[in-house]
Amino acid sequence: MSDLRPRSRSIGGIARHGRLRSSRPIVTVLKFVGAAIAVVAVSAASVAGIAVAGIASKINSVALPGEKQGPPPDLGSFEGGFNVLIVGSDTRAGQGGQFGKDDGVLNDVTMLVHVSEDQSNAVAVSIPRDMVVPIPACPREDGKGNYNSMSAQPINNTLAYGGLACTALTVEKLTGLKIPFAALITFQGVIQMSTAVGGVPVCVNGPLIDNYSGINLPKAGSYTLAGADALAFLRSRHGVGDGSDLGRISSQQVFLSSLVRTVKSNDTLTNFTKLYGIATAASQNMTLSNSLKNVNTMASLALVLKGIPLDRITFVQYPGTTGVSGVYEGKVAPLTSVATALFAKIKADESFSLDSGTGRGSVADPNTSPEPSASATPAPSSSASAPAPTPTADAVTGVLGQTAADYTCSKVNR
Template identity: 35%
Template sequence: MAEHKRVPSRRRKVLRVAACAFVALVVLGGGAAGWAYLKLNGNIKSVDIDSRLGDARPPAATDGSFNILVLGSDSRVGENGDLAGGATGDSARSDTAMVVHISQDHSRASIVSIPRDTLVDRPQCTDSAGKAVPAVKRAMYNSAFESGGAACAVKATEQLTGLRMDHYLQVDFAGFARVVDAIGGATVTTAVAIHDKDSGLDLPAGEHHLDGQQALAFVRTRHGVGDGSDLGRIELQKQMVKSLLQQAGGTGLFSDPVKLWSIGDTMTKSVTTDSALGSVNSLVGLVRELKGIGPDQLTMVTLPVTTAPTDANRVVEQQPQAGNVWAALRADQPVPQVVLSAQPENPAQTAPAESGAATAPAAHPVPKPAPKSTAKASAGR
């Protein structure tokens, strides 16, 4: 990996200290450290995706770059049902899907959000019980996870992108809320009021510091902002990711061993990984590889899509833009500027038109300052 002779930023220093402290915690022999290592390792749930997919996959990169598929599950099982509301059951869909590409020198990352309603040719795969899941033409992207679990979601994503998904990370409703609370919440700014009875989000315009449950409502809301589509919700999720990175890099967050233990315990309880990441050592190694990437080194885009010709409620990849995005990542190049310039606005940061419509677009929205407020959120659908 290329070496960089530059003065570390405050965030890089904090993450380096965090990684070193975490490594020290888990490798020290005997006593409390040994117990901590076993407990954290025992928290992690993992899936052996490689054995289920075999060799019929895109080749892994050889230049040091790699890709991670990050899924947010909308499972209502257990405590997720209390947070999410709505019908509970055993099935779950990939409510949020992000392909994270890490550059060859691990100095930058590109994240491509895939709308869950994107129609794709879903490949044949095998679910967690070993049952064959048949291929389907023009199925919703998120149905791959619902029908065949993590391995099927990875296979569908690899077929869509032509990229090898080297790693897999999954978090559900309860896990996301716990992680946000563990790092001290997240700050967001809205130019418009958001009221969504389905997600339970109730925010006046302004700046808000959200706890875990409120942050979950924020990334799930659709009907309370913009045109009510999944594309608007993705823009809110992008804002949340950057806010959490800012919060995680805050001074002193990882300097307290008690706080560090709490964060490590919470995070390892909250994720499901591929088997290669299914240990504390592997997760710490991943954190250390990514320590130089902050909000300024992160490019986030939504996959270019257009309304499906056969269904006004579904979308399909917009070509050639979507193909150009995947080609750029395969070549370890930045997302094309033509795609970046055509990205949708964040409906929460778009100033309302004079008519009062909260969904009117603005070329360069500048939110008006507003006093900080405590957001309210209740369990919603």
């Protein structure tokens, strides 16, 4: 346990209720939403904008362990399935003074995106930042040996411990999936890309007023959020679900699913100004694995993601729970049996449904419409909980989440 280097700061319990420092919740949420924005940014922006040489030349890259760089595919010719790891960094370096000063570097977002072999569906698995997992021996950044393995550490220590490569190795060990592609995003990139998207429609099932984050949505309904309002919504923990981080994850998936719908809409995909803005922000604020940096590779993967229907893009939480003692005290403990069943489905590229609900912080939208609302004016909404889903033969019991086609509302914490 002593091998953690000084630049990794200590992690508090998952259910902290004291008033947070202004910089910390911003950092936490920016990275989480950054994960999803990064996925769709690579998807939409690389096709229309990132091929511009002036943009692509600004992208930083790093090597993954065992990374093989074969010839890049021809544009649009990528075959088979693939896995992409999206990591959000809370580094303050080069991010501006508004986020405070902190030498720590944590991966507060760790999201693995799996695309099936026939390219018909995608699953994005969010791993809770405080989930305690084994960390394998990670290569030192200078290539001289390895850092020691550890039996139980919060996964968000891996970025500080051994960089993006260490996070990738840890997720490979946890999931059993090989990770050939990885991307890291800073929160300045999230700010710029979320602005470039032009706002994201969200729904709440009651007044969402959280003085800790600054969000103030006075009544139930739909709102289109951008900039500071979007950040306040995403960083609200006390205002949604049961006030926990796990509740906040499902509330954030309300935003993330709507974000995917927004980016995949014709309004975005045919708007060069938006795409160029997303691509520029991504290139200036992302670090990619060497395997992903090539423009043709990015664009080819993007075309695959672009072609997957919304109802086949699924956001799930890595199965976990709070309230466990021992090394999991104040952290998240994996639900191993549920995770095993989930990843058996993912590895086999077998479709599955979710029969356990969307999570602690969201409910079904009772006023689902064919298109996301573009109005900032609240629309009437119900505070009723989502009806219990009917179990199906291919359901993975105990896995929480939703598809990008599901319209949900954040469940306010009363």
